[in-house]
Amino acid sequence: MDLRFTPEENAFREEVRAFFAENLDPAVREKLKSRDYAGKADLVAWTRILNAHGWGAPHWPVEYGGTGWDPMRQYIFLEELQKFPAPQPLAFGVNMVGPVIYTFGSKAQKERFLPRIRNLDDWWCQGFSEPGSGSDLASLKTRAVRDGDHYVVNGQKTWTTMAQHADWIFCLVRTDISAKKQEGISFLLIDMKTPGIEVRPIVTMDGGAEVNEVFLTDVRVPVENLVGEENKGWDYAKFLLGNERTNIARIGVSKQRIARIRELAALEFSDRRPLIEDERFREKLAAIEIDLKALELTQLRVVAADAKRGNTGKPDPASSILKIKGSEIQQATTHLLMEVMGPYALPYQPQDEVGRNEPFDGPDYAAPTAPSYFNNRKVSIYGGSNEIQKNIIAKAVLGL
């Protein structure tokens, strides 16, 4: 047992940092630091810089444009990306639909889609949840009926993140209504420009509109856009959801936010001294840091176990806790950051990419803290709520 990074791993970390420092627009970095958010144009530009360097989809197999890095290097890359911070590649493309396509897709699908995903030529969104199908995803009702060389799709998807930017959506649709609910589902790739698709924004409590409703009315999808076999979509969906273990805890994001908390708590005064000197505040911060340190080690144990078994086996039992603890810590850090601002968290500033027009009576950095706290309530809900995660651990790990 040696819990130090090897000299090679440390050198790799330096290489990654140096590349970010040299190639990322400082204005984008600042935007991420202060607002947790970069716009579409920023992400597209950044993804193309990464991809030109061969880092568009580091964890993919080399034959599809991946880097061949071992899981530890993949982890270091992501952590540095989050800590820097630099925009993270669009998960719906490189982490979700990409691996489904290269694992289950046809040769034509691979050739058509994978290079465009790496380069963010196509912006993908995820059509899984429906108004009546949240945690019970397999109960989804969106129907796809075969009509010659097409499927005709009717139904409604919801919580579709950044559908307003999307060129494509990968959808779970019901192709067999007589089968058991998990066995009548197929995985379809749908061009967002197809007639019959309507996107309506959902304004969330933070004032943002990153999620949408997507209505599908008689949408004709070529049969060639079916991934794998008809009625096997649930298997591909499970593969997709279980595929992401190196990033789910978002350690780097929380580390970056802790650095931000320290920075701002040194600027804000409480009882005539910087808040960072307040013992109670420091203890709250230290308590979160301890949680994060433990989770970082847990994450690294999972990464090391993945590296050992070649990332093909069943998830390490410890991996199931990454989502739960990771989301709890993200929420705790956004809450503490909001607390740093005290009353200045109160004024509401609409989020936009252009900048603000209204004069604001308080420090510049205060405005995004409450929205960030509100927005991050989502992290214990999406991707299988924390309660669902506990059900999974109870069954799969504890055998209950």
Added chain:
Amino acid sequence: MDFDLTEEQSLIKDQLDRLLKDRYGFEDRKKYMAAAEGFSPDMWSAYAEMGLMALPFAEEHGGIGGGPVETMIVMESFGRVLALEPYFATVVLGGGFLRAGASDQQKAELIPGIADGSTKYAFAQMERGARYDLAHVSTAAKKNGSGWTLSGAKSLVLHGDSADRLIVTARTAGKPGEEAGIGVFVVDATAEGVSRRGYPTQDGLRAAEISFENARAVHVLGDPGHGMPLVRAVVDKAIAALAAEAVGVMSAMHALTVDYIKVRKQFGVAIGQFQVLQHKAVDMFIATEQMRSMAMFATMMADSDDAAERARAMHAAKVELGRGGKLAGENAIQLHGGVGMTAEYAVSHYFKRLTMMNTLFGDGDWHLRRLAAMGGLFDKAA
């Protein structure tokens, strides 16, 4: 980064776990506890035969040359069976002082006695009113010819009643609470002027109140005026060992609890089918895995020469032990229901051990306050 044990380490672990499985069932433990020493001298000999006492020492002193990882392995296994023998007091604390503080000559004289299992040690440190402050020492050391004599009273000396030798902190200058002026002395437990009163602790182990009246020290370890860096270094290593023990305690307690809710039936079904209980069992699992990660972190930092970084890691591990141990322990009792309340059933003993471990060398709140005062865990680029 490598989380695997070496072949030799796996061998130690397998051999020890086999021994404990054969001879350290919960009923065996009750018998060992009832012995005069409060533990099993036979098991002590068995550990010595296995080479466990020799693990952390250099080969030239009869040791095996292991490090913090070996200690972690042993302590976790001991935690799993709630072992009563004074391994922590003798090898981790006593041995820790000799390794880090003794001269070559002292090492050659003293270490073989630990390594072969013939000599047991205890660390006499705490005094009335000191709470968790290691520097709150009023026991006085007086120069007496070429040696030292000690006078004062020490409290809650773990395994102090069965020890052959005592490692004693005593003041050569200054006032209680001051970092300077503290020496570390070795005293024969049966020497003239030493009186001991042993008693059981809540977790079934033993401790002693010990008073010294012009008792002669047989050795002083290091500089008698500046012993605190040594004390802190050894206590930090001991905290890493406690963290590992906690992993053993928590994982065994969790396994017991999950097994129990699989078989206990109410309303016609196993109670483990109720979601509210499943989620509590999962919370225990998470706390145990987080503790495991923290114990590894503490183990990694245990031998660090950077006293501040080492202290941060130990503060963090002890906070995790406090809060994770409480969460897991209280849930273990709750999920067992009435039977969890009984002294006859094992689970309450795990809970009690965890609860007492929180108070050893500073509880969670105490360590959190110190970590926060140091600027937290991540104030350097992490």
